[in-house]
Amino acid sequence: MLVVNTLNPNGVVDDFIARIQAAERRSDVEYAAIPRGDKHKLARQRGVVSDLAFRLGGELELFQHLWHIAVISKEPATFVAGLQKRLDEAVKNLPGHGLVPGLANLHLAYPSRLTADQIETLLDGNGWNITFTTLDAWQKAAGKDFTSRYRAAVGRVANAPEDACVLELVKATRNFIAHGSDKSRREFNACVAPRSVAQEGPGLTGNVNSALARGTVKSVRSVGVYLQGRATPGASRRISALTDRLAVVAAQLKV
Numbered sequence: 650m651l652v653v654n655t656l657n658p659n660g661v662v663d664d665f666i667a668r669i670q671a672a673e674r675r676s677d678v679e680y681a682a683i684p685r686g687d688k689h690k691l692a693r694q695r696g697v698v699s700d701l702a703f704r705l706g707g708e709l710e711l712f713q714h715l716w717h718i719a720v721i722s723k724e725p726a727t728f729v730a731g732l733q734k735r736l737d738e739a740v741k742n743l744p745g746h747g748l749v750p751g752l753a754n755l756h757l758a759y760p761s762r763l764t765a766d767q768i769e770t771l772l773d774g775n776g777w778n779i780t781f782t783t784l785d786a787w788q789k790a791a792g793k794d795f796t797s798r799y800r801a802a803v804g805r806v807a808n809a810p811e812d813a814c815v816l817e818l819v820k821a822t823r824n825f826i827a828h829g830s831d832k833s834r835r836e837f838n839a840c841v842a843p844r845s846v847a848q849e850g851p852g853l854t855g856n857v858n859s860a861l862a863r864g865t866v867k868s869v870r871s872v873g874v875y876l877q878g879r880a881t882p883g884a885s886r887r888i889s890a891l892t893d894r895l896a897v898v899a900a901q902l903k904v
Contacts, residue, residue: 655722656722656723658719662899662902662903666899673888673892692873699876705892706824709816713780717790718769719765722763725762727796728768729763731794733759740757784817791804798904810850814840814858815891817840821839821851822840825837841863841875858890859881860879860887861891
């Protein structure tokens with residue numbers, strides 16, 4: 650009998666937080682090492698914080714991929730039931746019922762537990778990461794693949810405006826850095842603007858995100874300028890505030 654070791658979703662959360670905090674420490678060392686007299690100091694500072702922001706976006710994408718697999722590994726019942734339903738329907742729709750002996754009684758079954766590699770292949774057989782372009786897409790995937798307590802964990806984040814807006818900002822920032830297109834700039838600016846209604850995004854909301862506020866600037870054209878700056882004198886640089894908030898939001902997924 651094959652014994653399948655299950656993954657630990659909480660461990661995936663802890664690893665993610667450790668990785669982004671380690672990335673921030675490395676970034677801070679590089680930031681501090683820029684000579685005071687360097688005539689390109691400001692540009693280099695903005696480049697360093699932009700690099701960290703891009704890293705945060707990549708780490709978030711990887712985290713959602715790994716955590717999704719770990720959750721299914723930990724509690725596979727809903728995912729396996731969905732697979733089984735689709736398999737049973739496919740067998741039922743095979744031509745030849747009444748002609749092929751035994752076809753009507755054919756029953757194929759998925760194992761009740763799957764390895765991480767099997768889960769990953771079943772989710773995407775092409776070998777790509779499982780990605781969620783929007784929070785709504787993430788919730789729909791959780792609703793299809795997760796048991797109730799992990800569906801609730803995703804909902805706890807996605808339905809909390811002060812947490813959801815952080816994830817949206819991280820993704821929008823990475824896209825703007827990666828593409829620099831007009832659309833990615835508009836989406837980034839929408840995510841750094843204040844929300845007029847807390848429940849209606851995109852945009853920042855909640856006192857916990859005050860250190861990410863952009864002030865009275867109508868349009869941000871440079872990620873580096875925004876992230877290297879501070880919402881108010883004495884506040885953390887926005888890149889530090891973003892890293893800290895991302896760690897806090899991720900921790901909400903632990904059950």
